[in-house]
Amino acid sequence: MSKRTLRKSMGYIKKEYPRTRTIPASWYLSSYKFKFNITHMKPFLDKLKQKKLVGLQCSSCNRIYFPPRQICGKCLVKPDRWIDLRETGRVASFTVTYLKDPETGEVLERPIVCAQLDGADTSYPAQLDPDIEFKDTYIGMPIKVHWAENIKGGLMDIEYYDSIEDSAKDLQPKEE
Amino acid sequence: MGRQVCVASAGFSEHASKRSDVNMPELVNEAIVDCLKRVPSLDIKDIDAFVNGNMPAFEGSNIPELWMTDWMGARNKPLMRVTTGGTTGGSVAIAGYYSVAAGLPGVDNVLAIAFEQQSQGDTSVGLASVAYGEISVMNSLGIPYDQLTLLLSGGAAIGIASYQATNYMRKSKITEEDLARVVVQNRHNAAKTWWAHLKMPDLTIEEVLDTPYISYPLRYGMVCPASDGACAMLFTTEEKAKDICDIPVFVNGVGSIANETALIGYGGSGSGQLDLSEQLGAQKTSEIAFNQAGIHFPRKEIDYAEVYSPFPNQELMWVEKLGLFEENTATKMYETGVTALNGELPINCSGGVNSTNAIGASALERPAVAALQIMGKASNQVPKTVHTSLGHGWGGYVNLVTMMVMADEPVRKY
Ligand SMILES: [Zn+2]
Numbered sequence: 001m002s003k004r005t006l007r008k009s010m011g012y013i014k015k016e017y018p019r020t021r022t023i024p025a026s027w028y029l030s031s032y033k034f035k036f037n038i039t040h041m042k043p044f045l046d047k048l049k050q051k052k053l054v055g056l057q058c059s060s061c062n063r064i065y066f067p068p069r070q071i072c073g074k075c076l077v078k079p080d081r082w083i084d085l086r087e088t089g090r091v092a093s094f095t096v097t098y099l100k101d102p103e104t105g106e107v108l109e110r111p112i113v114c115a116q117l118d119g120a121d122t123s124y125p126a127q128l129d130p131d132i133e134f135k136d137t138y139i140g141m142p143i144k145v146h147w148a149e150n151i152k153g154g155l156m157d158i159e160y161y162d163s164i165e166d167s168a169k170d171l172q173p174k175e176e
Numbered sequence: 177m178g179r180q181v182c183v184a185s186a187g188f189s190e191h192a193s194k195r196s197d198v199n200m201p202e203l204v205n206e207a208i209v210d211c212l213k214r215v216p217s218l219d220i221k222d223i224d225a226f227v228n229g230n231m232p233a234f235e236g237s238n239i240p241e242l243w244m245t246d247w248m249g250a251r252n253k254p255l256m257r258v259t260t261g262g263t264t265g266g267s268v269a270i271a272g273y274y275s276v277a278a279g280l281p282g283v284d285n286v287l288a289i290a291f292e293q294q295s296q297g298d299t300s301v302g303l304a305s306v307a308y309g310e311i312s313v314m315n316s317l318g319i320p321y322d323q324l325t326l327l328l329s330g331g332a333a334i335g336i337a338s339y340q341a342t343n344y345m346r347k348s349k350i351t352e353e354d355l356a357r358v359v360v361q362n363r364h365n366a367a368k369t370w371w372a373h374l375k376m377p378d379l380t381i382e383e384v385l386d387t388p389y390i391s392y393p394l395r396y397g398m399v400c401p402a403s404d405g406a407c408a409m410l411f412t413t414e415e416k417a418k419d420i421c422d423i424p425v426f427v428n429g430v431g432s433i434a435n436e437t438a439l440i441g442y443g444g445s446g447s448g449q450l451d452l453s454e455q456l457g458a459q460k461t462s463e464i465a466f467n468q469a470g471i472h473f474p475r476k477e478i479d480y481a482e483v484y485s486p487f488p489n490q491e492l493m494w495v496e497k498l499g500l501f502e503e504n505t506a507t508k509m510y511e512t513g514v515t516a517l518n519g520e521l522p523i524n525c526s527g528g529v530n531s532t533n534a535i536g537a538s539a540l541e542r543p544a545v546a547a548l549q550i551m552g553k554a555s556n557q558v559p560k561t562v563h564t565s566l567g568h569g570w571g572g573y574v575n576l577v578t579m580m581v582m583a584d585e586p587v588r589k590y
Contacts (some may be wrong), residue, residue, distance in 0.1 A: 154318015
């Protein structure tokens with residue numbers, strides 16, 4: 001259904017306006033140079049090449065940033081301590097995107113998650129195993145890094161996150 | 177200590193998805209004329225200074241505040257532009273407040289104007305320009321552009337809202353029906369507001385749930401429209417306000433706080449906001465604004481609230497985070513009619529951002545409606561007497577919260 005018919009079905013009272021003279025024009029943003037120092041990323045990317053995960057810790061508040069961050073906004077201190085992290089983590093938040101398959105035209109529902117690695121204090125947008133349905137995704141879901149086939153030393157080395165078995169049990173309250 | 181500031185009037189243009197009959201200056205002019213209409217003793221010549229704002233790059237035309245000077249009546253007068261993304265209107269209001277509070281000689285009546293004519297330009301380009309820098313950084317760190325679009329299709333305003341929604345829904349255990357109920361209340365209210373956009377007087381919860389998902393759990397029928405519209409608000413001193421209007425509205429507290437950005441973060445470094453519905457920025461803003469206004473029990477002391485909620489889950493989230501309701505109880509308030517027009521604490525009786533969203537103007541319309549409700553001049557006026565109200569805004573790089581607390585009497589000084 002198009003936008004218009006959808007709104008109509010919802011009882012939308014639309015007011016029509018006459019059209020004043022309208023002149024089409026375009027505005028192109030020119031290219032620009034964005035300054036960004038990535039020296040703090042180097043050790044992180046080097047470790048990724050060895051399939052190892054490290055977070056950057058602020059020596060003032062002990063928060064661990066993964067991916068590393070240049071400055072800790074809480075303390076105005078540059079984090080400088082590298083901490084080894086495990087490959088497991090959890091889903092901090094998630095949403096679903098709807099993408100059209102370019103070949104079949106079928107609409108795919110793909111969950112996109114905010115992944116938080118165990119030990120890290122930050123989360124970042126990442127992808128889940130494409131076989132996981134979005135209905136099975138939940139907040140707090142345990143996940144594990146799935147390494148890409150060709151490791152290049154970039155953020156895409158973590159191709160996506162696999163779901164792992166949730167060892168937590170739903171405890172029933174004790175019956176009196 | 178600055179001067180006591182009052183709101184003397186507020187005005188709106190008509191809002192629609194395509195105001196094809198006017199251009200940007202004409203649209204702004206409509207709002208200014210409507211604003212001055214309510215204060216007949218005042219002429220445009222009596223306005224001492226102007227504050228103006230809209231989203232940068234949305235209409236594809238820059239420095240609008242300068243080339244529409246004549247249409248605003250601002251020639252040869254102090255003029256300032258403020259633009260902070262989705263909160264532009266809220267920042268414009270606060271700048272107007274500061275201009276009066278500062279007590280500069282000859283600056284008493286300040287007109288704050290915010291507008292957006294979204295049908296003129298490409299909104300998605302304007303929105304994306306906020307994050308181009310960070311996107312280039314993530315690309316240089318090894319994420320190809322096609323993957324980035326996939327990751328960030330959940331990264332625009334609606335994406336952030338759907339993350340907030342999943343977090344909020346998990347915490348408060350609400351259903352999609354609860355979200356639809358908020359939408360229905362808003363659209364019904366919009367139908368009774370002359371300037372609102374999505375007027376749907378007969379909308380039902382089933383009809384909303386019948387529309388397809390845009391981004392789980394938000395459906396097409398739940399999201400805000402893109403509107404053309406403008407809003408103007410007149411700030412003045414206590415003495416002058418008493419002369420020019422019947423019920424002056426005292427601005428007793430303002431707050432504007434930027435929290436950590438969500439999702440992508442600075443330089444693609446993610447976010448420390450693990451629970452996106454926690455909104456520490458909003459909690460801090462309300463704490464500051466309520467403290468200034470001498471309000472210690474917002475749940476009891478606030479009579480009316482306008483919150484910035486393009487999406488229904490945000491409305492539930494904001495009313496809790498701003499301290500108007502207990503955590504996880506907002507849904508019940510909508511169910512039992514506490515937030516309805518004749519309820520105990522009416523919320524968004526103008527239909528809110530959910531029904532009308534001219535982005536630059538939206539956050540100014542919130543305090544504007546909240547002020548008019550105190551004056552008793554709002555389009556969809558609540559039947560009870562409103563003594564205190566608040567107008568809230570959200571936006572920036574999805575991290576800024578603005579707030580203005582108003583009352584029919586100045587703050588009690590102990
Ligand atoms: Zn720190």
